[in-house]
Amino acid sequence: xxxxxxxxxxxxxxxxxxxxDMRIRWALEEVGQPYTVRRISFSEMKEPGHLGRNPFGQxxxxxxxxxxxxxxxxxxxxxxxxHRGLLPDDAQARARAITWMFAALNTVxxxxxxxxxxxxxxxxxxxxxxxxxxxxxxxxxxxxxxxGHLGDADWLDGAFSAxxxxxxxxxxxxxxxxxxGEYPNLAAYVAxxxxxxxxxxxxEDQLAVFHAHAGAA
Ligand SMILES: N[C@@H](CCC(=O)N[C@@H](CS)C(=O)NCC(=O)O)C(=O)O
Numbered sequence: 615x616x617x618x619x620x621x622x623x624x625x626x627x628x629x630x631x632x633x634x635d636m637r638i639r640w641a642l643e644e645v646g647q648p649y650t651v652r653r654i655s656f657s658e659m660k661e662p663g664h665l666g667r668n669p670f671g672q673x674x675x676x677x678x679x680x681x682x683x684x685x686x687x688x689x690x691x692x693x694x695x696x697h698r699g700l701l702p703d704d705a706q707a708r709a710r711a712i713t714w715m716f717a718a719l720n721t722v723x724x725x726x727x728x729x730x731x732x733x734x735x736x737x738x739x740x741x742x743x744x745x746x747x748x749x750x751x752x753x754x755x756x757x758x759x760x761x762g763h764l765g766d767a768d769w770l771d772g773a774f775s776a777x778x779x780x781x782x783x784x785x786x787x788x789x790x791x792x793x794x795g796e797y798p799n800l801a802a803y804v805a806x807x808x809x810x811x812x813x814x815x816x817x818e819d820q821l822a823v824f825h826a827h828a829g830a831a
Contacts, residue, residue: 616648617678619689620667621820623653629824630789631817634686635674637783639819641690641776643812645697653823687719690776700776707772714770714777722760723784725752730787753793761797768806782807 619642621635635651642649658664660671667675668684676683676692683689691712694700701708729749736742760781764770769778785804788794794801807813 615679616650617642617676618650618652619677620652620654620664620673620675621823622673623655623658624827625820625824628828629821631820632787633673634783636816636820637686637780638674638676638689638693639816640779640783640813641693641700643815644779644810645693645699647693647697651819651823653827687715687780690780691715694776700779702773702775710771711775711777714775715780718777718780718784722756722781725749725756726784726787729753750793753788754796757793757797757800761800764799764803766799768803774807774810778803778807 619635619638621639622633625633627633639649639651654664654673659673664675665671667677667682670684672684674684674686674689676689683692690700701711729746729752732742732746732749736745739745769775770781771777782804785794785800786808789804794804808817
């Protein structure tokens with residue numbers, strides 16, 4: 615059965631693939647599962663139809679027959695459990711890869727997301743200039759720790775996994791800043807992931823949607 619995911623009708627990042635539907639697109643491309651995309655507007659996200667898919671009125675969601683999921687991490691985990699390619703077969707390696715999925719979402723994403731929100735929504739606040747360096751130092755703490763773990767390895771724990779997929783989509787929120795460049799092995803890690811054919815296909819698909827609907831807002 616072909617799953618349907620939801621994505622922004624008009625990409626606020628203008629096709630940079632920073633919204634979390636990219637995680638789902640990329641995971642589905644990695645495992646070779648075709649999918650369809652339901653594009654929804656900001657107002658539709660808060661209407662009953664979409665709240666039935668996600669009580670928080672957000673994207674992405676995932677529908678496959680009677681199954682309706684929200685939370686990008688849960689959706690990627692479901693895809694990884696239903697298909698080969700995103701989680702190792704060995705039980706311990708699999709548990710470690712799932713640990714990295716949680717680390718990406720619960721330990722690395724919060725400080726990066728807080729910085730992103732400050733830049734997008736708090737630039738006009740009188741305390742913004744004072745707060746931003748504090749938020750960036752919190753990001754540096756996590757990047758330093760992650761960089762120390764990664765070292766010279768290609769991926770976080772052996773072969774590429776759903777843990778890397780979630781980590782890279784989180785680190786990409788720093789692509790427009792100099793922060794990632796302060797950690798050359800992390801910048802190379804993101805570039806390595808972006809070079810994967812599945813990433814490129816997912817990126818091009820969301821970009822095509824952006825170009826097709828740019829100006830229609
Ligand atoms: N923890 C959720 C966060 C979902 C989320 O924040 N989605 C954003 C797009 S990336 C969204 O829908 N923002 C609009 C809103 O919250 O109203 C997940 O990982 O799926």
